Amino acid sequence: MYTETPQEQVKELLHKAEEAFQYLKGRSAIDRAGLMYAIAAKIEGLGTELIATAMEESHLPEARLIGEKARTVFQWRSYADHIKEGLCFEARIDTAIPDRTPPKPDLRKIKVGVGPVVVFGASNFPFAFSTAGGDTASAIAAGCPVILKAHPGHPKTSALMAEAIFGAIKEEGWHDGIFSHIYGNSNESGAYLVQHPIVKSVAFTGSYGGGKALFDLANQRKEPIPVFAEMGSVNPVFALPEKMATDPRGLANQYLSSLTLGVGQFCTNPGVLIAVKGKDLETFKEVLRQEVLSCPPANMLHAGIAKAYHANSERMLTESTIRVIGKAEQIAAEGQGAALLVETDAKSVVENDALLEEVFGPFGLIVACESEEEMLNIADHIKGQLTITVAATEADAVRHSKLISLLQDKCGRLLFNGMPTGVEVCIAMQHGGPFPATTDARFTSVGSDAVQRFLRPISFQNWPNALLPDALKNENPLGIYRTVNNVLTKDASAL
Amino acid sequence: MYTETPQEQVKELLHKAEEAFQYLKGRSAIDRAGLMYAIAAKIEGLGTELIATAMEESHLPEARLIGEKARTVFQWRSYADHIKEGLCFEARIDTAIPDRTPPKPDLRKIKVGVGPVVVFGASNFPFAFSTAGGDTASAIAAGCPVILKAHPGHPKTSALMAEAIFGAIKEEGWHDGIFSHIYGNSNESGAYLVQHPIVKSVAFTGSYGGGKALFDLANQRKEPIPVFAEMGSVNPVFALPEKMATDPRGLANQYLSSLTLGVGQFCTNPGVLIAVKGKDLETFKEVLRQEVLSCPPANMLHAGIAKAYHANSERMLTESTIRVIGKAEQIAAEGQGAALLVETDAKSVVENDALLEEVFGPFGLIVACESEEEMLNIADHIKGQLTITVAATEADAVRHSKLISLLQDKCGRLLFNGMPTGVEVCIAMQHGGPFPATTDARFTSVGSDAVQRFLRPISFQNWPNALLPDALKNENPLGIYRTVNNVLTKDASAL
Secondary structure, eight states: OOOOOOHHHHHHHHHHHHHHHHHHHTSOHHHHHHHHHHHHHHHHHOOHHHHHHHHHHHOOOHHHHHHHHHHHHHHHHHHHHHHHHOGGGOOEEEOOBTTSSSOBOOEEEEEEEOSOEEEEOOSSOTTTTSTTSHHHHHHHHTTOOEEEEOOTTOHHHHHHHHHHHHHHHHHTTOOTTSEEEEOOOSHHHHHHHHHOTTOOEEEEESOHHHHHHHHHHHHHSSSOOOEEEEOOOOOOEEEOHHHHHHOHHHHHHHHHHHHHGGGGOOTTOOOEEEEEOSHHHHHHHHHHHHHHHTOOOEEOSSHHHHHHHHHHHHHHHHSTTOEEEEEOSSOOOTTEEOOEEEEEEHHHHHHOGGGGSOOTTTEEEEEEESSHHHHHHHHHHOOOEEEEEEEOOHHHHHHTHHHHHHHHTTEEEEEESSOSOOOOOSTTOOOOOTTTTBSOTTOOSSSGGGGGGGEEEEEEESOOGGGSOGGGSTTOTTOOOEEETTEEESOOTTO | OOOOOOHHHHHHHHHHHHHHHHHHHTSOHHHHHHHHHHHHHHHHHOOHHHHHHHHHHHOOOHHHHHHHHHHHHHHHHHHHHHHHHOGGGOOEEEOOBTTSSSOBOOEEEEEEEOSOEEEEOOSSOTTTTSTTSHHHHHHHHTTOOEEEEOOTTOHHHHHHHHHHHHHHHHHTTOOTTSEEEEOOOSHHHHHHHHHOTTOOEEEEESOHHHHHHHHHHHHHSSSOOOEEEEOOOOOOEEEOHHHHHHOHHHHHHHHHHHHHGGGGOOTTOOOEEEEEOSHHHHHHHHHHHHHHHTOOOEEOSSHHHHHHHHHHHHHHHTSTTOEEEEEOSSOOOTTEEOOEEEEEEHHHHHHOGGGGSOOTTTEEEEEEESSHHHHHHHHHHOOOEEEEEEEOOHHHHHHTHHHHHHHHTTEEEEEESSOSOOOOOSTTOOOOOTTTTBSOTTOOSSSGGGGGGGEEEEEEESOOGGGSOGGGSTTOTTOOOEEETTEEEOOOTTO
16 A cells, blocks of 8 residues: 555656645745644544554554644644744845935845755654654745655554645645655655755755765755755763762653653654763762663664664674663563663763764763863764753853853754753744754754745845735735834834 | 965964854854944045055956945945844744643744854955955854955955954954955865865855855765855846837847946846847847947956956857847957847757856847747746846736746846846845855845854753843843744843
8 A cells, every 4th residue: 555656656746746836826824824724623633543553653652642743733833823923934125215326226025935845754753753744834834835755664644644634735725736745665766856856945854874865965966955854963961060969860860761761762862971970970870770770671663763773782882982881671572672871981982983873762871071171072072963951050050151152063952951852842942953963053843943944035126016925015914024124013104 | 475375374264263253152243243343444444545456456447346345334334233133143032831741941042153154255346245245244243253265366455355354353352263364276275165174154156166166065074064155147137028019229228238237247147138029129139239339348357257258158159049139349358358249049048058058248148039938938947046137017017927926936036127237235135046046045145134144043941041142031131122932022021
């Protein structure tokens, strides 16, 4: 049933998407928001079949999937609210000054959709980052048709979600090229999509290897296009001395909970913790060693991910500078992942990049530093991350201001205590970070600002009012904020 | 005097820029605006020596250079105003909901500078797109140090401009790594800069070959970085039938003036005009033929550009489908360019991409279409452009809505009548367009939105108020617009 979509059919769907892009230009953002609310309602209406199917395909527990479904619905609704409000299209109007020398023309700028977008479904969030996930929602919000490549890990779940989207599009009477759903297991099928001239942008969440390959293909095109690949990271936690001294046990428990949450299969899993050597760190490690014993192994998303987790953990254990702190007592069955905690020293991680590579799963590396200076060296050395956490008291933070300043250059989200798992869907969220966490640190893939990825500005010079897009007409029929002669206003009376 | 800066010295300057980037984080946007006003005043104070030097090096006339100097000063001042106003940093605050399950954290997002930026000076605007040009001003506005590679066509002009910037930095007491000025003629010196790990972004205005080479180098880095290359275009003018019938003579004069302005050396030079065959087009061409006779050849920017203009025009004339309409009577002396107008048919341009390649200089190609359908074919076929002009009556525009919709996908600025030369510095300007006009259609290189190229967002989760950047503090000490719980406001009372 879920066999690879033949290339001939993919080609047809791409041409339909191109047609739909022209069609979408004739519909306003308010119209699109209406369609998005209808899609949200359809997804909300998917009942126990969706959850049961996703549980079977992804091995994720029911409660998590119910929560993820609500999050997915919320994404559609909040991104729809966002485009209705309209500030995101950044309307700018500079009126003419005809008697200036030379005369100043009338210029009006607005952001529009870039064109058809290819979205690759992710394995670890079968709802929120997959077929009907945030990438699809933000591309449609931007006015871009989506060609969705279902993740092979959960084809039935994808089909159910796709049916919900198709249903809303049909009932609301929109062009059916707005959303296409295809299957493909091979690298070739992905490459075909990314290289096709109709495609103007790509969104991907997954491994570094996959994301980087798509990025390279997109840049080698005759017309290069942007690729928004979120490729994960090790999300370091810098545990500062006073904090570590205050509550080593609490911090250890909090760290272990976050590390093992969802069998460690979050992009924001805190895979590395850095602290200064001493009795407090010894206490911290001792708690980890004891507590990890009773962590039950659990099914990972699919067999391939479990296999990779075992291989990558084994590879880490072959590194001469790595020592085991502790591991789950119960042996992992096939397809399962078990928590594993190891340690090394600061010098080794600075000298050996392999130690800071992501091991996708419940794998934690504790880096013991000789001094606070060594912490700074690590901060300077680490690559781009989705998140960095500073576990600190306020006094720690004041004392380590240089460290905290450096860490800002290396991440998209900087936490003061707490743990990075849990990515809130809101406009202040930045889910994205410097390479290799993502291919473009200037954009987020979570929160309504995700819409920006698929927009580009166009200026209209001296157009008659009646022929301008509604957002730029004198009378401001959409009632949105606009920057008119450098002042932000909804007022149309000056025009 | 202006010999290549040795690589050892370039390396030192890069490390100074890295230091300056950390320093800049401690200074507010309001501080940076102050420095920018001081730089503007220094440039304004450069007297006759600057104009005389630029005239000698660029062969541009005095009036043009005086205008360009004023434009350059205006760029510094208006971008400074823009960052002081602060909306461009897109502050977003979502407050915590501690009693939600799970608790909602406090999230606050702000845009910060990406890091050191390399700017390549352009040849055709020795002030406004060169050493102290818009790229330099927008990078410093964003909080990024600049390493400026002077264009070898005007080293003395560059040195004078650099001195003005150095002077302001010194007098205002800023870190001297904020701006570095280097010389280099070789491709290797450019490659070294773009490949250096300290460099986080690149801005370039020039040829397709140069821009694309930098783009490829930047993407092949271990850590790819964005390149904002503005690589010119042919800026097609679509002359619609009713407009052409109404005033073929006026349109011809307007077109020729724009084409020959500044010896055709503008990125927005209207190199191609498309119209439907008939007696009106014949009248239009006849006026061109007569008027071009008396266009005097003039010195081009430098010998290399004049040579390329002659070679490219000659290459066009060897194309079998190209016929000459008319040319300047007076023969061009060495280093000069003379206007040349040629024609071809729609079928030929669709079949032969070479005909739509840019000939940098006063070279115009008129494309005669059999039908309005052929105009649509051309619209569908053309690559990305900085500008497209629709010469039309309102009735023409209504009748050709499909054409106009297609043209929006192919340009950054769409004009209704008028000519595209003349790029207003204002926030509603989009100077940028789909590839190959630029490498990134999502950003502009003219107008205060140019600052966005060098910014990226970072989220702070659960930080104590005192440790947040000023822009995100509860009390809104900068008094800027912020999106607080999805509402745009300057009000701090809710926090």
